[in-house]
Amino acid sequence: ANPNPALRSRPILGLQILRDFKPAGPGRWAGGKIYDPNTGRTYDSKLSLTASGVLKVEGCISVICQAQSWTAAD
Template identity: 40%
Template structure:
């Protein structure tokens, strides 16, 4: 009897292991830890990418915010709203996403980025240069309500 059950136990554990390793869904809109930026993540080819969907307005400024810290002078006049800042995220086999790049307009630099799901549905975002230990981690939360159009103040 035990020898007949063993293949079923092995098969069930393999299926359970594959289900566990499925990447956490990241499509949708995510708010940065400080709540001043929303990134809309969607498929782009074989990977997942993200664009700025909303930014908190800067105090005393009504004009659109530009990519004025970009190292390429030709790109400094492009608006930040709608700008793709996350590229190339791939499933890592452990439920998270790896191998992406994050463009950080405030510094005009790009960083490696990894995303890992948290038990509460939030996402741990790690951006780094070279080695993950040389970086910064913050928690991104899924937007729970529709946000205003990019460039408009939140209600």
């Protein structure tokens, strides 16, 4: 749970979780941050868009990264 009790019950819908990205090549962005509302932590992040339209989102602490694939909502 988010360590800040005041932030635990706020709505997630509309919350900015990605910020500060800069273009890093065709279909790629780097230098950004991703916010995890569950933990209240912000991580270094990079994004890449696949040819099929899937957004690969990576969040990193030091050299350890975790990636997710995001698809557009219908």
